[in-house]
Amino acid sequence: MKQQWMKEKELNNLQFRYFKSLVKHAYNTVPYYHNKFRxxxxxPKDIKSLKDIKNIPILYKEDVLNNYSDFISKDKQYEWMLSKKRFFSEVTSGSSGKQFTTIFDLRAYDYLSIIHLRALIAAGYRPHNKIAYYWYKPSEKKPHNFFGFMRTDYISCKLSLTEQIALLSNLKPEFINYFSSSIYSIARIIDNxxxxxxxxxxxxxxxxxxxKNMRKVIEDKFNCKVFDHYASNEFNKIAWECNKHSGYHINTDSLIVECLHNKEQVSSGELGNLxxxxxxxxxxxxxxxxxxxKGILSNEKCSCGRGLSLLKDIKGCSEDFVILPDKQLADPKEIIDILTTIEEIKRFNLIQKTRKKINVNVVLEKNFLDSVIEITKERLSNLFSNQLEIKVIPVDEIKKGARGKIKLVKSLVKK
Ligand SMILES: [Zn+2]
Structure with missing residues (x-):
């Protein structure tokens, strides 16, 4: 908890110490890295500063999928934990069906849980507060929940929006932790x-x-602030907003986040692959x-005083950036802002089918005007510099993924 207030330089030193021991451990006990590094x-002695990270090759999902068992440490304690099933595991999310299971040792997972708690506390949460989680797994209460500590209710993503609203008004949670598009959809239809x-x-x-506009709609409706968190199943919490909302504080005491273009570091403020x-x-x-x-790193300091560095913005999955015929990439957040500012559109998803074709599925208000379809086309066309053929299709519902997520912008075009 205290580490977040350390000075940037102290955090850099801590990161370096952690990184150096990680490389040593990987070289000595993890077959994939042992072979790769050799x-x-x-x-390990070649790691003399954090800058030496650039000498280590970038790891892609395919590398992990093709060499999965070689990523598990052969250190005796981890072999024992593996045999006794004493670990926490999480399957990576992925729409392409290529997934692997990340294995966390329980000490590392406890550390990550504390880091998650500090992000909640930065949003005003206190452990006696009641929190509702929108989640794809069935609810499971932990012993401390029964003593009024970290009271958590799980809301299944399988419920309809109306059922979720009924459950939320029944539970009256003090904090709501939800997938962005789901709470946005609720904000669009909930009554006073x-x-x-x-x-x-x-x-x-x-x-x-x-x-930006999704945030505004949710904040205006619920009359409270939204705190956005960035996480993944491979790493757990990565970055989160404090009450200054000047970017996302990176958990630099458990992660190193780089932003690259063509494998080279980009400057602060520039878009790159995370x-x-x-x-x-x-x-x-x-x-x-x-x-x-894709995301943007920032070298600015947050006025809250935390030493944890900042991600200025997170733009979503690289594969899902809409690519224009002139090879420019369209920012998914700008696309979403256009679609969420059209009042008659309750829910939507946009799919780039080919290099020249876009389909936009929209759930519309009951008495919508025909002009809304033309307006949608026109505004998107402007954003795409009139380079794409756009089809707006009214539908009854937008299908959620298995884990309750909706890809608001999806591209099927290979980059
Ligand atoms: Zn801050």
Whole structure:
């Protein structure tokens, strides 16, 4: 908890110490890294500063999928934990069906849980508060929940929006932790009678991109602040907003987050691919893993005083950026902002089918005007510099993924 207030320089030193021991551990006990490092001639003693990270090759999902068992540490304690099933595991999310299970040693997972708690506390949460989680797994109460500590209710993603609203007004949670598009959809349809019953202190969004306008709609409706969190199943919590909302504080005491273009570091403020190293999970080390998301790092300091550095913005999955015929990429958040500012559109998803074709599925208000379809086309056309053929299709519902997420913007075109 205290580490977040350390000075940037102290945190850099801490990161370096963690990184150096991680490389040593990986070299000595993890077959994939042992072979890789030997092949390219890296020895643990060659790591003399954080800058030496650039000498380690970037790791892609395919590398992990093709060499899965070689990523598990052969250290005796981890072999014992594996045989006794004493670990926490999480299957990576992925729409392409290519998934692997990340294994966390329980100490590393406890550390990550504390880091998660500090992000909640930064949003005003206190352990006696009641929190509602929108989640794909069945609810499970832990012993401390029964003593009024970290009271958590799980809301299944299988419920309809109306059922979720009924459950929220019944539970009256003080904090709501939801996938961004789901709480946005609720904000669009909830009525004042139900709103009066809920009145949360804050809403935490995660799991999907949150655009400026989505945030505004949720905040205006629920009359509280939204705190966006960035996480992944490979790394758990990566970055989160404090009450200054000047970016996302990176958990630099458990991760190294790099932002790269063509494998080179981009300058602060520039868009790049996020490449992450988990510093504390020795069971299944992921070093310089390309997580498949795009983001922007910032070198500004947050006025809250935390030393944890900032991600200025997270733009979502690299594969899902709409690519224009002139090879420019369209920012998914700008697309979402256009679609969420058209009042008649309750829910939507946009799919780029080919290099020239876009389909936009929209759930519309009952008495919508025909002109709304033309307006949608026109505004998107402007954003895409009239380079794409756009089809707007009214539908009854937008199908959610297995884990309750909706890809608001999806591209099927290979980049
Ligand atoms: Zn801050």
């Amino acid at each position: 092949k390219i001639g890296i020895k 009678k139900e709103l009066k019953k809920i009145q949360p202190k804050a809403i935490i969004t995660h799991g999907e991109v949150l655009s 490449v992450i190293t988990a510093l504390t999970n020795y069971f299944f080390p992921l070093i310089r893993y390309d997580i498949g998301d």
